[in-house]
Amino acid sequence: MPELPEVESTRRHLVPVLEGRTLASIEVGRPRMLRRQAHPPDFVGRASGKTVRRLGRRGKFMLWDLGDDLTLVVHFGMSGRIRVADPTEPREPHTNVVWGVDEREVRFVDPRTFGFVACLTPEELDAALVGIGPDALDAPPTVDDLAAGLRGRRPAVKTALLDQRVVAGLGNIYADEVLHRAGIDPRRPAGSLETSELAAVVREIPAVLEDGLAHGGTSLDDLAYLLPDGRAGEFLGRLAVYGRTGQGCPRCGTRIRRAVVAQRSTHWCPTCQR
DNA sequence: AACGATCCCTGTTGGC
DNA sequence: TGCCAACAGGGATCGT
Numbered sequence: 001m002p003e004l005p006e007v008e009s010t011r012r013h014l015v016p017v018l019e020g021r022t023l024a025s026i027e028v029g030r031p032r033m034l035r036r037q038a039h040p041p042d043f044v045g046r047a048s049g050k051t052v053r054r055l056g057r058r059g060k061f062m063l064w065d066l067g068d069d070l071t072l073v074v075h076f077g078m079s080g081r082i083r084v085a086d087p088t089e090p091r092e093p094h095t096n097v098v099w100g101v102d103e104r105e106v107r108f109v110d111p112r113t114f115g116f117v118a119c120l121t122p123e124e125l126d127a128a129l130v131g132i133g134p135d136a137l138d139a140p141p142t143v144d145d146l147a148a149g150l151r152g153r154r155p156a157v158k159t160a161l162l163d164q165r166v167v168a169g170l171g172n173i174y175a176d177e178v179l180h181r182a183g184i185d186p187r188r189p190a191g192s193l194e195t196s197e198l199a200a201v202v203r204e205i206p207a208v209l210e211d212g213l214a215h216g217g218t219s220l221d222d223l224a225y226l227l228p229d230g231r232a233g234e235f236l237g238r239l240a241v242y243g244r245t246g247q248g249c250p251r252c253g254t255r256i257r258r259a260v261v262a263q264r265s266t267h268w269c270p271t272c273q274r
Numbered sequence: 275a276a277c278g279a280t281c282c283c284t285g286t287t288g289g290c
Numbered sequence: 291t292g293c294c295a296a297c298a299g300g301g302a303t304c305g306t
Contacts, residue, residue: 002299002300032282032283075300076299076300077283077299077301079283079284079298079299079300080300094284111284112282112283112298114299154277155276155277155278159277162300164301172298172299172300173299223285223286224298225299242299263279263280264298264300265298
């Protein structure tokens with residue numbers, strides 16, 4: 001669920017909560033959440049007492065610059081999210097990591113534990129981000145970039161858009177939405193797109209992500225992604241194809257189709273997308 | 275090397 | 291109503 005717009009929405013909400021603040025306490029309720037670190041038990045010792053200088057992001061990775069050559073990395077996986085709460089508020093189930101900051105708690109909630117947190121040296125950070133390509137929003141690919149990334153690839157273009165090496169930040173929802181707006185059938189071999197089609201994809205990647213971001217991201221239900229204050233993102237009602245199997249395409253009314261592509265459920269309009 | 279398949283987890287949903 | 295298989299936003303890994 002958390003794709004670029006959800007991670008970025010979360011990041012923006014956290015800036016006033018975390019930037020310039022000290023991580024006074026850290027609790028790890030589930031050690032499994034600590035990964036990508038040579039010695040996971042170092043996590044608490046490295047991050048405790050540090051002041052968050054700046055919150056950054058690369059693709060779906062949120063990056064807390066702690067100074068001292070340390071970066072706290074948060075990845076939300078499938079079901080991770082952050083909740084900011086008063087310490088007196090009951091912790092919801094699967095609150096796996098808690099940072100105490102001033103009079104509040106920043107809580108990492110992740111039922112499926114596919115997400116992770118780590119506190120990394122520059123070398124470890126490089127290793128964690130190796131193969132993560134240019135950010136889909138901050139450094140969107142040009143037509144030439146995308147052409148180079150897709151050239152000669154036989155798998156579906158949907159598969160290529162999910163490949164974080166090509167462009168970082170798209171997930172299953174927004175990949176479907178980008179291809180709908182670009183008018184491309186998601187099952188097309190990635191290498192088969194004409195230049196004009198690549199241009200449409202290049203145009204729609206940042207456009208769709210900005211749109212999602214402007215609405216606070218996509219909350220598919222109340223149990224998955226929510227903003228740190230507990231509110232739902234409002235982009236769900238504006239999705240054209242994702243999760244709308246059998247319903248009308250907002251552009252032409254044709255029933256939206258669904259198939260499994262790259263082991264992921266994929267939605268498209270057979271009229272608008274060729 | 276580049277693929278597809280499988281696995282990591284837990285919770286919800288849909289079909290019987 | 292109740293049970294259980296199928297399925298879910300991501301991505302690492304392991305075969306072929």
